[in-house]
Amino acid sequence: MSDEQRVRKAGIASGIIIDDGYDEIPQVVELRDEGAWDSLFDDAQGADAKRIESIFSDYDPQNREELRTNQAFVDALWKARESIRDLLGGLFDDYEQKILDNRPFLVAAEAALTGLGIPFKTCGRNFVEAAVDADLIVIDLFLGIQQGAEDRELTVARLKEVIERRKDRPLPSIILMSQVPAIDDLATDFRQDVKLHASAFRHIRKNNLQKPGRMEGLILTLATHRSDSQALATFTETWKAKAIEAVYAAAETLQKIDIDDLQHIRSMLLRFEGLKTSSYILDVFDRVLQYEIESHNAVLEAAITLDEMADDPAPLMISNDRDTYVVLEKTLFVNPNRRSHATGAEWPIAFGDILAPKIGSPVKRRGFFSGREDLVFFVASPACDLIRKDGLTTALLVGGSRKAIDMTKPGLGVTAKTTPVLVLDGDRRFQVDWDFGDLRTLNLDQARRLLHPSRGDTSIVARLREGAALNLRQQFLSNVGRVGDLATLPRSTKFQASLYLPLQQGGIQPINMPDGIAITGNILIPRNAKFATAIFDCNCEDDLTAALLNLDLTVVASHSREMFKTLKEQTRIRQVFRSGLQGIDLPLIFPSNAGLLKLDEELPATDDKKPKVDKVATIVKGPNVEAELGNKLRTAGLIVQIQINDGFPSLSRT
Numbered sequence: 016m017s018d019e020q021r022v023r024k025a026g027i028a029s030g031i032i033i034d035d036g037y038d039e040i041p042q043v044v045e046l047r048d049e050g051a052w053d054s055l056f057d058d059a060q061g062a063d064a065k066r067i068e069s070i071f072s073d074y075d076p077q078n079r080e081e082l083r084t085n086q087a088f089v090d091a092l093w094k095a096r097e098s099i100r101d102l103l104g105g106l107f108d109d110y111e112q113k114i115l116d117n118r119p120f121l122v123a124a125e126a127a128l129t130g131l132g133i134p135f136k137t138c139g140r141n142f143v144e145a146a147v148d149a150d151l152i153v154i155d156l157f158l159g160i161q162q163g164a165e166d167r168e169l170t171v172a173r174l175k176e177v178i179e180r181r182k183d184r185p186l187p188s189i190i191l192m193s194q195v196p197a198i199d200d201l202a203t204d205f206r207q208d209v210k211l212h213a214s215a216f217r218h219i220r221k222n223n224l225q226k227p228g229r230m231e232g233l234i235l236t237l238a239t240h241r242s243d244s245q246a247l248a249t250f251t252e253t254w255k256a257k258a259i260e261a262v263y264a265a266a267e268t269l270q271k272i273d274i275d276d277l278q279h280i281r282s283m284l285l286r287f288e289g290l291k292t293s294s295y296i297l298d299v300f301d302r303v304l305q306y307e308i309e310s311h312n313a314v315l316e317a318a319i320t321l322d323e324m325a326d327d328p329a330p331l332m333i334s335n336d337r338d339t340y341v342v343l344e345k346t347l348f349v350n351p352n353r354r355s356h357a358t359g360a361e362w363p364i365a366f367g368d369i370l371a372p373k374i375g376s377p378v379k380r381r382g383f384f385s386g387r388e389d390l391v392f393f394v395a396s397p398a399c400d401l402i403r404k405d406g407l408t409t410a411l412l413v414g415g416s417r418k419a420i421d422m423t424k425p426g427l428g429v430t431a432k433t434t435p436v437l438v439l440d441g442d443r444r445f446q447v448d449w450d451f452g453d454l455r456t457l458n459l460d461q462a463r464r465l466l467h468p469s470r471g472d473t474s475i476v477a478r479l480r481e482g483a484a485l486n487l488r489q490q491f492l493s494n495v496g497r498v499g500d501l502a503t504l505p506r507s508t509k510f511q512a513s514l515y516l517p518l519q520q521g522g523i524q525p526i527n528m529p530d531g532i533a534i535t536g537n538i539l540i541p542r543n544a545k546f547a548t549a550i551f552d553c554n555c556e557d558d559l560t561a562a563l564l565n566l567d568l569t570v571v572a573s574h575s576r577e578m579f580k581t582l583k584e585q586t587r588i589r590q591v592f593r594s595g596l597q598g599i600d601l602p603l604i605f606p607s608n609a610g611l612l613k614l615d616e617e618l619p620a621t622d623d624k625k626p627k628v629d630k631v632a633t634i635v636k637g638p639n640v641e642a643e644l645g646n647k648l649r650t651a652g653l654i655v656q657i658q659i660n661d662g663f664p665s666l667s668r669t
Contacts, residue, residue, distance in 0.1 A: 018131060018231065018235055019131050019132040021235065021238055021239070022131045022132065022133060022234060022235065022238045023132065024238075025237075025238035025239070025241040025242065026150060026185070026241060026242075027133060027150045027151050027188065027234070027237075027238055027241065028133075028134070028150055029133070029134055029135065029136075029148065029149050029150050029151070030128050030133045030134070030135035030136075030149055030150065030151035030152070030153065031135055031136045031137070031138060031142065031145055031146050031149040031151070031152055031153070032121065032124050032125060032128070032135060032136075032137050032138075032153045032154075033137075033138050033139070033142045033146065033152065033153065033154040033155060033158070034117065034121055034137075034139070034154075034155040034158075034192075035139050035140055035155060035157075035158045035159055035166075036113070036114055036117035036118065036121055036139075036155075037121070037137045037138055037139040038139030038140055039139075040089070040090055040093050040094075041089060041093060041107065041110045042086070042089075042140070042159070043083070043084055043085070043086050043089055044159065044165070045110060045159055046083070046089060046106065046107075046110070047083065047084070049105075049106055049109070051103065051104040051105045051106040051108075052079065052083050052106065053079075054104035054105075055102055055103060055104055055106060056076045056079040056082075057076075058102050058104065059074075059076055059102050060076060063102055064076060066098075066099060066102070067099070067102070070091045070092070070094070070095040070099075071087070071088055071091040071092070073088075074088070092106070092107075093107065117221075119225065120192075120194075120221040120222075120224045120225070121137070123224040123225045123230065124153055124192070124224050124230060125137070127224075127230035127231050127234065128151075128153075128234075130231060131231060131234055131235075133151060133234075135149075135151075136149070139158075140158045140159070140169065140173075142154075142173060142177075143173050143176050143177055143180070146174075146177045146187075147177055147180050147181060149187055150185075150187055150188065151187060151188050151189075151190070151234065151237070152174070152177070152187045152188070152189045152190070153189075153190045153192060154170065154174060154189065154190070154191060154192070155170065155191075155192055155193060156170060156191055156192065156193035156195070156198065156201060156202075156205065157170065157193060157195075158170045162195065167201075167205075170205075171205065171208045171209060174189075174209050175208075175209055175210070178209065178210075185245045185248075185249075186211070186215060186244075186245060186248050187215075188215050188216075188234075188237040188238070188241060188244075189209075189211060189215060189216050189217075190216075190217050190218065190219060190230075190233055190234070190237070191205055191206075191216070191217070191218040191219075192218065192219050192220070192221050192224065193218075193220065193221060194220065194221045194222065195220075196220070196531050198218055198219075198220050199218070199531075199533075199554050202216075202218035205218075211248075212244055212247055212248055212251075214237075214240045214243065214244035214247070215237065215240075215241070215244040215245070215248065217233040217236065217237060217553075219233060220531075223557070226557070229557055232556075232557060236553070240325070243324045243325055246317075246320040246321060246323070246324065247321065247324075249317050249320070250314075250317040250318055250320065250321060253313050253314055253317040254308075254314050254317070257308060257311040257313055257314050258308050260307075260311070261304060261307035261308040261310070261311070262304065262307075264307045264310075265300070265303045265304040265306075265307045268303055268307075269299075269300060269303055272296075291357060291358055291359030293356070293357075294356060294357070294358035294359060297353070297356070338507070339505065339506055339507050340436050340444060340506060340507075343435060343436050343506070344436050344438060346480075347434065347435075347436070347479060347480060347483050348477050348478060348479060348480060348483075349367075349477075349478040349479070349480055351477075354475070354477075354478045358402070359402075360401055360402040361401070361402060361406065361459070362401040362402070362406075362407070362410065362459060362462060363462055363463055363466045363475075364394050364401060364410060364457075364462055364466070364475065365394065365398060365401055365478060366394055366395070366396060366397060366398035366401060366481075366484055367393075367394060367398075367478045367479035367480070367481065367483070367484030368393075368394040368475045368477075368478050368479075369391055369392070369393055369394075369434075369437065369447075369475070369476050369477045369478070369479070370391060370392040370393075370394070370412070370465075370473055370474070370475060370476070371390075371391045371392075371417070371439065371473070371474055371476045372384050372388060372390075372472060372473065372474070373471065373472050373473055373474040374439070374440055374474065376472040377472075378472075379472070382472065383461075383465055383472070383473060384473075387416075389416045389417050389418060390414060390415075390416060390417075391414075391415050391416070391417050391437075391447060391476075392412040392413065392414055392415070392455065393412065393413040393414075393415060393449060393479075393484075393487060394410060394411075394412060395411045395412065395413050395487070395488050396410040396411045407459075408458060408459070409456040409457060409458050410456065410457045410458075410462065411454065411455075411456060412454070412455040412456065412457055413449055413450070413451060413453065413454060413455075413487070414449070414450050414453030414454075414455060415434075415447045415448055415449035415450060415453075416447070416448055416450070417437060417439075417445040417446070417447045418445060418446055418448075419443070419444070419445055420436070420444050420445065420446055420506075420508075422508065422538065422540070422547070422601065422602065422603050422659055423602055423603045423604075423605075423636075423659070424602050425601075425602040426446075426448065426544075426602075427446070427506075427540055427544035427601055427602065428542070428543045428544035428545065429542045429543065429544065430543075431486070431490055432448060432449045432450075432451065432487075432490060433446065433447065433448055433449070434446070434447040434449070434479070434483075434487075435506065436506075437476070437477060438477070439476055449487060449490075451490055505539050505540060505541055505542070506539070506540040507537045507538065507539050507540070508537065508538055508540075508659065509535060509536065509537050509538075510535065510536055510537070510538055510549065510657045510658060510659050511533060511534065511535050511657070511658045512534045512535070512536065512551075512655050512656060512657045512658070513525065513534065513655075513656045514526040514534065514559075514562075514653060514654065514655060514656070515640055515653075515654035515656065516566070516570070516571055516575075516579075516653075516654070517571065517572040517575050517644075517648050517649065517651045517654060518570055518571065518572060519569075519570055519571060519572050519573060520570075521648075522641060523640055523641060523648070523654060524570070526562050526563075526566075527562070528555065528558050528559070528562065529558055532554070532555050532558045533554070533555065534551065534552075534555050534559065535551070535552045535554065535555070536549055536550050536551040536552050536595075537549075537550050537552075538550075538599075538659065539595070540601070541622040542622060543622055543623045544601050545600075545601055545622075545623055545625075546597070546598055546599060546600060546601060546622075546625055546626070547599040547600075547601050547603070548594070548595045548596065548597050548599065549595055549596040549599060549609060549634070549655070549657075550591075550592065550593070550594070550595030550596075551591050551592050551595070552592075553592050556592050559588075559591075560585065560588050563582050563583065563588055564583060564585070564588075566579060566582075566583070568580065568583075572648070572649055572650075572651070574649055574650045575649075575650065575651060575652055578629075578630060578631045578632075578652035578653065579631075579652070579653070581611070581629055581631050582631055582653060586614075587611055587614075587629075587631075590611045590612065591611070594611070594612050596609035596610065596611065596631070596632050596634075596655070597609065597610060597611065597612055597626050597628050598610050598625050598626055598628045599634065603634075603636070603659075605634065605635050605636045605637065605643060606633050606634060606635045606643060606644055606647055606651070607633070607634045608630055608632070608633055608634075608652075609628075609630070609631070609632040609633070609634055609652075609655070610628025610629050610630040610631055610632070611628060611629050611631055612626055612627070612628055612629075613627045613628060613629055630652055631652045631653055632652045632653040632654075632655050633647070633651040633652050633653070633654050633655070634655045634656075634657060635654060635655070635656050635657075636656070636657055636658075636659070640654060640656055
C-alpha cells in the first residue's frame with residue numbers, strides 16, 4: 016500500500032493550512048506598536064495630506080490615535096502602499112518581511128500535502144468556516160506578527176470553535192507549526208487547551224518543514240492511528256456529554272427528596288447511627304449520579320470500540336504532560352475535600368483512612384509509630400461501627416511501610432498487598448506495602464489524642480475509596496467474599512537521555528542531536544515490576560532516525576556492530592518510539608541491557624515473563640559512562656545514558 020493510499024484509507028480526504036502569512040492585509044493589532052505611525056502623521060501634512068486623502072477621504076493627521084486603530088484606514092494604506100512608500104516610513108516593512116520569510120515554509124507544507132494526494136485549502140486568521148469540514152488541519156501557533164499571547168489565544172479559540180461545530184463528525188487530525196524554538200513545550204499546553212488526545216496531534220518547527228519527508232512522516236503517523244484516536248475521542252466526548260445528562264437526570268430524581276424526607280431520615284435512621292445528614296446525602300447523591308451515567312448505552316457502546324484498538328501504539332508525545340500516577344491516585348482515593356467533610360461520626364477515623372506521622376512532628380521512639388517514619392496504618396474496622404456511639408470499643412488497624420518511588424531500588428512490584436501510590440506533603444509520592452501480620456488496635460480515647468489538632472502527632476493523610484479499602488480488608492478477613500478491584504494502571508516516569516557509540520579503538524563517541532532537540536521518553540513499569548520498558552518521545556524521532564541511519568559502522572566496536580546493524584533498519588528504529596526498549600530488569604542495576612521485541616514474536620502471556628528481544632542497547636546512569644561500563648564497553652550496544660525523573664522532584668525525594 017502506497018503512502019497516498021494509506022492516507023486515503025485512514026479517511027484524510029481534505030486538508031487546510033492555516034497561517035497569517037495567507038492574510039492579504041495586515042491587521043490593526045499587528046501595527047499598533049510600529050514607530051512609523053508618528054512619522055507618517057508628521058510627514059503627511061499639507062500637500063502630502065491630500066495624497067492620503069485621495070485614498071482615504073476621512074484622513075486628518077490630528078486624529079492620529081483614532082486612525083491608527085481604524086482597520087479601514089490600514090486597508091486603504093496597504094492597497095496604495097506602492098504609491099505612498101515615501102510617506103509610510105517603513106510602516107509595513109516588518110509585515111512584508113514576515114510574509115517573505117514565511118513563504119518558503121508554507122510552500123513546503125503545501126508540497127507535503129500535494130505529495131500525499133490530499134486536496135487542501137489555505138487560509139489566514141479567519142479560518143473557522145473553511146476548516147469545519149477538513150480532515151487534516153495544519154495550523155500556525157501564533158496567528159499574528161507579534162507572536163504573543165493574544166495571537167496564541169486567537170488560534171486556540173477559533174480552533175476550539177471548529178471542533179465544537181463538527182458535532183457528531185470525527186475530529187480532525189491536527190499538526191501545529193511554529194518558528195519559535197520552544198514549540199516542544201508550547202505544544203503541550205496548546206493541545207491541552209484545545210482538548211485533543213496526543214494520538215490526533217503532532218507539532219513541527221517551521222524550519223523542519225523543508226526537510227525531506229518530515230511533514231509527510233507526521234501525516235502518515237496521524238493516518239496510522241486515526242481510527243483508534245477517533246474511537247478514544249468519541250468515547251471521551253460521549254462520556255462527558257452523557258455525564259452531563261446524567262447530572263440533570265439525577266437532579267430530577269433527587270428533587271423528589273424534600274425537607275420532610277430529610278427530617279424523617281434523620282429521626283428514623285441517622286440519629287441512631289450518629290451520622291450527619293450532610294454526609295449521608297452526599298453519599299446518596301454520588302450513587303444516584305453513578306447509576307444514571309451507567310444507564311446510557313451510548314457510553315457502553317463507545318467504550319466497546321476501544322477493544323478493537325490496534326496493538327501498534329502511537330509514539331509518546333511530550334512526556335511532561337503524561338503522568339499516570341495522577342489518574343491512579345484519583346481512582347484509589349477519596350478527594351481530600353470530601354474526606355475532610357465532618358460526618359458526625361463518634362470516631363475521628365473512618366474505614367479506609369491511612370494514618371501517618373504528622374509532618375513536622377518528631378517520631379517518638381516509644382510512640383505510636385515506634386520511631387519509624389515509614390510506618391503507616393490502614394483503618395480496617397467497618398464504617399458503621401466507627402460512626403455509632405455504641406459501636407466499637409477498639410478499632411482494627413493494619414500496618415504497612417511506605418517507601419519513596421525509586422526505580423533504582425527493589426520492591427516496585429504491585430500485589431494485592433500494595434497501594435501503588437500515596438501522595439504526602441503535597442507532592443511526595445510513595446508506595447505502600449501492607450503487612451497483614453501487623454495488626455493493631457486503637458481505642459477511641461487514643462484515636463482522639465493521636466489526632467488532636469495541636470497536641471497529636473498523627474495525621475489522616477488519605478482515605479481509600481470503598482472498593483480499594485474492601486479489597487485490602489478481604490486479604491486478611493478470609494470469611495469475607497472476594498471483591499473485585501480496578502486493575503492498577505501501568506506506572507510511568509519520564510527520563511532524559513544522551514546517546515553514545517562504543518568505538519573500535521576504545522572509548523565512546525556521542526551521537527549529537529541538532530540544537531534544541533532533546534532525547535526524552537517514558538519508562539513504563541508493569542504491575543509486578545520485574546521488567547521495565549523505555550519508550551522514546553516522538554519529538555526526537557526524525558532527528559534520531561536520521562542520526563542512526565547516518566552512523567559509520569566501521570568505527571563501532573566489532574562486538575557491537577550487529578546490534579547497530581539492527582538499528583540501521585527503519586522498521587526497527589520505529590520500534591524505539593512505539594513498543595520501546597524492552598526487557599529492562601527491575602530494580603534498575605546499571606549498566607542494564609535492553610532490546611527491541613523480536614519481529615513476529617508474540618508478547619508473553621503474563622507480565623512476569625521476560626519478552627523475547629534483540630539486544631540493541633545498554634543503559635547507564637552515572638556521569639562517567641566509560642567508568643561505569645568498564646570491560647562491558649566492548650560488548651555494549653547503543654549506550655543510553657539516562658537521567659530518571661527529571662522534572663518530577665517528588666519521585667526522587669526520600
